[in-house]
Amino acid sequence: MINKQIIWGIFFVLIFASCNNDEKVVFINADESGTNPNVPTQTLKEKAKFKIGAAVKMKDLQDVNYKNAVIKHYSQITGEFEMKMANIWTSSTAYNYTAADYLVNFAKDNSLEVHGHTLVWYRSFPDWFVNAKYDSIAFESKVKVFITDVVGRYKGRVKSWDVVNEVFADGGALREESIIKPIFKDPIGFYGRCFQYAKAADPDAKLFYNDYNVVLDAGKRSAIKKMVTRFKAKGYPIDGVGDQFHYANDTNKQTMQTGFTDMASTGLLIHISELDIKVNTAKSDSYVFTDAEAQKQSETYKYITSMYEALPQNQKFAITTWGVTDKFTWLTEAWHPKEYPLLLDSEFNKKPAYQGFLSGLK
Ligand code: XIL
Numbered sequence: 360m361i362n363k364q365i366i367w368g369i370f371f372v373l374i375f376a377s378c379n380n381d382e383k384v385v386f387i388n389a390d391e392s393g394t395n396p397n398v399p400t401q402t403l404k405e406k407a408k409f410k411i412g413a414a415v416k417m418k419d420l421q422d423v424n425y426k427n428a429v430i431k432h433y434s435q436i437t438g439e440f441e442m443k444m445a446n447i448w449t450s451s452t453a454y455n456y457t458a459a460d461y462l463v464n465f466a467k468d469n470s471l472e473v474h475g476h477t478l479v480w481y482r483s484f485p486d487w488f489v490n491a492k493y494d495s496i497a498f499e500s501k502v503k504v505f506i507t508d509v510v511g512r513y514k515g516r517v518k519s520w521d522v523v524n525e526v527f528a529d530g531g532a533l534r535e536e537s538i539i540k541p542i543f544k545d546p547i548g549f550y551g552r553c554f555q556y557a558k559a560a561d562p563d564a565k566l567f568y569n570d571y572n573v574v575l576d577a578g579k580r581s582a583i584k585k586m587v588t589r590f591k592a593k594g595y596p597i598d599g600v601g602d603q604f605h606y607a608n609d610t611n612k613q614t615m616q617t618g619f620t621d622m623a624s625t626g627l628l629i630h631i632s633e634l635d636i637k638v639n640t641a642k643s644d645s646y647v648f649t650d651a652e653a654q655k656q657s658e659t660y661k662y663i664t665s666m667y668e669a670l671p672q673n674q675k676f677a678i679t680t681w682g683v684t685d686k687f688t689w690l691t692e693a694w695h696p697k698e699y700p701l702l703l704d705s706e707f708n709k710k711p712a713y714q715g716f717l718s719g720l721k
Contacts, residue, residue: 410679411677601631603633
């Protein structure tokens with residue numbers, strides 16, 4: 360009898376343990392297999408009523424898991440560097456479109472849109488161009504040809520462009536280190552004309568100004584708004600503003616919200632254009648990405664997508680994450696090797712951040 364009781368006892372303990380265990384396994388895998396009704400199975404692109412973009416690299420697309428993840432979860436791609444000026448304009452007499460073409464063809468084959476990044480950025484003028492020391496007339500006519508050629512080549516295939524990137528320094532003054540500032544008496548006028556050149560080459564493309572810390576830096580934001588007002592008055596064809604959103608778990612959400620609402624008051628399209636959420640903000644070598652940290656990151660993502668959803672429908676354009684998986688992110692080089700900023704982990708599993716992003720979507 361005692362023996363029987365012990366055996367039943369062991370039996371129940373085992374059943375209980377295996378149920379618990381099952382629960383964990385089910386939780387991790389169910390959203391992939393679709394067997395757990397409590398975990399959403401929709402992908403980002405299926406749920407969103409606007410584009411969900413990813414910055415990708417041609418090189419990384421050779422990894423089949425990466426490539427499949429892009430196709431499965433996203434509806435738009437941006438070349439992480441393949442369409443920057445220095446990468447295309449390899450000499451004064453030649454363009455190299457190999458990588459840019461690859462991305463545009465990849466997008467077409469997989470029904471993805473392409474967002475072009477970026478036509479004019481002080482950091483991506485090729486060396487030969489910088490060394491040529493053009494005066495303002497020659498400078499502008501060269502850039503005009505570049506914009507006309509590149510936007511024209513991808514007319515109808517690249518649906519939107521960051522025409523100008525990162526003009527303003529922190530606080531809102533024009534960047535001192537930009538090669539454009541000393542050349543033009545009125546650099547903002549030059550930027551405005553760049554929008555005209557892009558528009559002439561593809562009248563249907565949506566044209567953006569893109570910068571970082573737009574929602575956090577009130578000075579920079581007011582400089583951008585001033586520029587937008589001037590562009591509108593002059594008829595320079597700007598459609599939208601991109602805030603890169605390279606933020607972190609501890610970024611102040613109230614400041615974010617205030618700045619976001621303020622930027623949206625321009626009535627322009629709003630693009631969250633390079634979203635990633637840092638967790639190791641102290642750049643600690645001993646940092647451990649715990650479940651609690653992953654949860655916090657999930658909440659940050661949810662906050663951001665809900666905030667975006669609160670925009671008037673006609674101002675929503677896209678949310679683009681700057682990368683796809685923690686396996687490949689610019690932050691492990693540019694920030695700290697222990698960084699986990701994206702929606703999929705290194706094995707391409709959905710992180711809590713993915714569910715957070717998803718649950719913020721309407
Ligand atoms: C970064 C890319 O992620 C890197 O791969 C590249 O080497 C340097 O540029 N703001 C921008 C992006 O507008 O173009 C930058 O991308 C990240 C910061």
